[in-house]
Amino acid sequence: MRRxxxxxxxxxxxxxxxxxxxxxxxxxxxxxxxxxxxGTVTYWDTSxxxxxxxxxxLAEGFTKLHPKVKVKYVNVPFGEANAKFKNAAGGNSGAPDxxxxxxxxxxxxxxLGYLAPLDGTRAIENQGDxxxxxxxxxxxxxxxxxxxxxxxxxxxFYNKKMLKDAGVDVxxxxxxxxxASAKISKKWPGKSGLYxxxxxxxxxxxxxxxxxxxxxxxxxxxxxxDDPSGVKAYKTIKDLVDSKAAxxxxxxxxxxxxxxxxxxxxxxxxxxxxxIADSRAGAEFKDxxxxxxxxxxxxxxGQGSPQGGWNLSVYAGSKNLDASYEFAKxxxxxxxxxxxxxxxxxxxxxxxxxxKPTVSGNEMVQFFxxxxxxxxxxxxxxxxxxxxxxxxxxxxNVLGGKTTxxxxxxxxxxxxxxxxxxxx
Amino acid sequence: MAVxxxxxxxxxxxxxxxxxxxxxxxxxxxxxxPGRLRxxxxxxxxxxxxxxxxxxxxxxxIGYPLARGFYLSLTDANEANVERTIGVNHIPATYEFVGLxxxxxxxxxxxxxxxxxxxxxxxxxxxxxxxxxxxVLANMLNRKLKGRxxxxxxxxxxxxxxxxxxxxxWRLLFNERSGLFNQLxxxxxxxxxxxxxxxxxxxxxxxAVNVWLGVPFMxxxxxxxxxxxxxxxxxxxxMDGATAWxxxxxxxxxGLRPVSGTVILLSSIWTFNMxxxxxxLTRGGPGDATEILVTYAYKLSFVVSPRDFAGSAxxxxxxxxxxxxxxxxxxxxxxxxxxxx
Numbered sequence: 001m002r003r004x005x006x007x008x009x010x011x012x013x014x015x016x017x018x019x020x021x022x023x024x025x026x027x028x029x030x031x032x033x034x035x036x037x038x039g040t041v042t043y044w045d046t047s048x049x050x051x052x053x054x055x056x057x058l059a060e061g062f063t064k065l066h067p068k069v070k071v072k073y074v075n076v077p078f079g080e081a082n083a084k085f086k087n088a089a090g091g092n093s094g095a096p097d098x099x100x101x102x103x104x105x106x107x108x109x110x111x112l113g114y115l116a117p118l119d120g121t122r123a124i125e126n127q128g129d130x131x132x133x134x135x136x137x138x139x140x141x142x143x144x145x146x147x148x149x150x151x152x153x154x155x156x157f158y159n160k161k162m163l164k165d166a167g168v169d170v171x172x173x174x175x176x177x178x179x180a181s182a183k184i185s186k187k188w189p190g191k192s193g194l195y196x197x198x199x200x201x202x203x204x205x206x207x208x209x210x211x212x213x214x215x216x217x218x219x220x221x222x223x224x225x226d227d228p229s230g231v232k233a234y235k236t237i238k239d240l241v242d243s244k245a246a247x248x249x250x251x252x253x254x255x256x257x258x259x260x261x262x263x264x265x266x267x268x269x270x271x272x273x274x275x276i277a278d279s280r281a282g283a284e285f286k287d288x289x290x291x292x293x294x295x296x297x298x299x300x301x302g303q304g305s306p307q308g309g310w311n312l313s314v315y316a317g318s319k320n321l322d323a324s325y326e327f328a329k330x331x332x333x334x335x336x337x338x339x340x341x342x343x344x345x346x347x348x349x350x351x352x353x354x355x356k357p358t359v360s361g362n363e364m365v366q367f368f369x370x371x372x373x374x375x376x377x378x379x380x381x382x383x384x385x386x387x388x389x390x391x392x393x394x395x396x397n398v399l400g401g402k403t404t405x406x407x408x409x410x411x412x413x414x415x416x417x418x419x420x421x422x423x424x
Numbered sequence: 425m426a427v428x429x430x431x432x433x434x435x436x437x438x439x440x441x442x443x444x445x446x447x448x449x450x451x452x453x454x455x456x457x458p459g460r461l462r463x464x465x466x467x468x469x470x471x472x473x474x475x476x477x478x479x480x481x482x483x484x485x486i487g488y489p490l491a492r493g494f495y496l497s498l499t500d501a502n503e504a505n506v507e508r509t510i511g512v513n514h515i516p517a518t519y520e521f522v523g524l525x526x527x528x529x530x531x532x533x534x535x536x537x538x539x540x541x542x543x544x545x546x547x548x549x550x551x552x553x554x555x556x557x558x559x560v561l562a563n564m565l566n567r568k569l570k571g572r573x574x575x576x577x578x579x580x581x582x583x584x585x586x587x588x589x590x591x592x593x594w595r596l597l598f599n600e601r602s603g604l605f606n607q608l609x610x611x612x613x614x615x616x617x618x619x620x621x622x623x624x625x626x627x628x629x630x631x632a633v634n635v636w637l638g639v640p641f642m643x644x645x646x647x648x649x650x651x652x653x654x655x656x657x658x659x660x661x662x663m664d665g666a667t668a669w670x671x672x673x674x675x676x677x678x679g680l681r682p683v684s685g686t687v688i689l690l691s692s693i694w695t696f697n698m699x700x701x702x703x704x705l706t707r708g709g710p711g712d713a714t715e716i717l718v719t720y721a722y723k724l725s726f727v728v729s730p731r732d733f734a735g736s737a738x739x740x741x742x743x744x745x746x747x748x749x750x751x752x753x754x755x756x757x758x759x760x761x762x763x764x765x
Contacts, residue, residue, distance in 0.1 A: 112503055321511075
């Protein structure tokens with residue numbers, strides 16, 4: 001009856017999938033003779049627990065503008081969204097009409113034929129208003145496959161009170177970070193300075209960029225992760241953990257990080273605007289002013305953090321393309337972006353939104369906007385997302401002492417060359 | 425209905441002569457008599473009609489996917505080159521037949537052998553531990569003691585809880601920072617253990633969880649086996665002055681052999697392919713330390729991009745081949761000992 005376990009898990013997985021998918025957008029929609037949109041739009045939202053209520057309200061607000069369109073809001077956890085969408089899209093059943101897509105997923109999905117090209121459709125509105133970096137991630141093969149909704153980058157989140165009590169300044173580089181951590185651990189035994197994500201390669205990027213490195217050089221078709229800068233980046237994370245300047249985990253990293261930071265067990269973490277709402281819910285940040293944000297600590301080549309964000313893409317097999325285009329346009333509109341900034345401190349992708357006083361006056365926006373302008377753009381290639389898995393593997397090996405930073409960088413590079421056939 | 429049945433039985437009884445006649449028709453020109461197939465059908469139509477649905481179902485849900493998987497493993501199919509139509513986008517099939525290339529690639533790669541080594545360690549230790557524990561517990565529960573029903577119920581519990589619920593619960597218990605185990609250790613003045621973050625401890629943890637999940641099955645099977653051993657044997661042995669160990673060694677163990685042989689085979693096959701425990705507890709991590717063959721095959725066809733259908737199929741065929749080999753060898757060994765099942 002052990003088989004029962006497999007069967008249960010399968011049934012559970014299927015159950016979750018179908019529950020989350022909500023099936024096809026059953027009723028055929030479109031615009032009737034008077035041009036009024038109708039039908040159902042299934043929207044997969046990938047925002048986190050702290051953000052999803054806001055997004056659900058915004059998505060359902062679409063019905064006020066288009067009363068005949070029913071919006072089916074489904075929250076799909078970010079970690080599962082990619083695989084779930086591919087399962088549904090490749091199998092031609094259960095895929096959402098519109099999905100909130102991570103910037104690195106767009107080229108991947110588009111190259112596989114899952115996304116509807118948006119050029120010349122009603123989805124694209126006032127393209128000149130888009131931030132150029134945000135727009136870059138929506139293109140594949142000179143066509144536009146998504147509309148940008150949120151742009152972000154990473155920064156150092158810190159607990160102002162803890163740093164003050166320990167008598168340290170906000171660290172601006174890795175050495176200062178180690179000093180600050182040492183002082184914090186000395187003042188409060190059992191507490192650490194920094195939480196380092198050991199299980200998510202995205203958190204590795206700012207250490208890599210800080211050493212002047214990159215994953216690949218997409219223009220020169222060259223793998224660059226195994227350059228000396230890549231080795232140094234692996235050395236950095238190992239050093240931070242070995243010297244007890246940082247604590248880490250190889251699993252459940254997000255929850256452990258947020259819990260440690262919110263409860264004051266660590267004083268600092270690297271994170272992005274998506275963590276603001278959740279962090280402020282923690283005991284240490286009852287007074288929201290206690291949450292400090294600073295640029296990521298610089299490596300030997302300076303400060304570098306990755307450009308991330310979220311786009312809205314439309315499924316090519318959607319039975320209700322017109323309403324889906326309109327919905328994508330609405331969710332990326334200036335009005336919606338302004339609201340997500342006001343409620344969640346997320347960064348808009350439209351220049352015009354930054355002129356609104358509620359946005360330009362937002363403390364987090366004031367910090368993050370200049371950081372985003374300097375953020376390092378990732379390679380917008382179909383394999384962009386797949387580049388993370390080899391790093392995840394090697395991070396665990398390095399942090400677990402199973403391999404050396406040199407070997408880890410080399411293995412990552414080899415895995416990339418296997419994946420990117422025409423790269424050197 | 426009854427008439428029909430008896431008719432077909434009568435016909436079946438005459439099968440020998442039918443076969444004899446069949447041989448003769450081979451020598452005579454075909455056109456003269458009814459075809460062999462037709463005669464076989466008319467003779468055994470009842471059996472055929474009973475078997476047909478099963479054959480059809482097996483063909484559709486096992487045969488076709490198996491054949492298709494095997495075929496894919498001989499091609500270079502992946503997510504980007506298989507045929508599909510999505511709305512306005514039509515992607516034609518452009519994958520090619522590559523023969524045994526995938527197998528060559530898998531078998532010459534260290535990744536496969538590393539995984540295979542750990543999969544074997546994982547299978548053997550899980551089965552050995554859960555079998556031993558199940559046997560001990562079954563023996564303890566097979567005697568008259570107060571509250572026996574309660575113990576039996578309690579030991580069956582892991583089975584009653586959906587596996588993913590138990591695995592997630594274990595994950596919380598193992599959590600390095602807030603998990604119950606490390607808090608207990610801290611209470612005893614012992615340093616925290618990185619249960620799921622250290623490769624070795626992660627292996628210990630996944631085995632522990634799987635044993636916990638597997639013991640009830642062993643326990644129930646063993647209890648059934650124990651109850652089928654005649655009590656007179658024990659009485660006679662006691663009269664002859666056999667010690668408890670001698671009774672266990674010479675009566676219980678041989679008496680359990682038919683049951684234990686079957687459960688060990690089944691449990692080995694299930695453990696070898698035990699996807700949910702590893703996937704839900706560690707996702708194969710830290711790094712790839714706890715990745716077994718099936719979780720890696722899953723990774724190839726669901727995690728990497730574009731999804732490597734051909735590679736994953738090749739892994740699947742190899743896993744199937746390994747398990748078939750094991751089952752055949754195991755059955756042969758059992759038969760040598762005189763057990764039939």
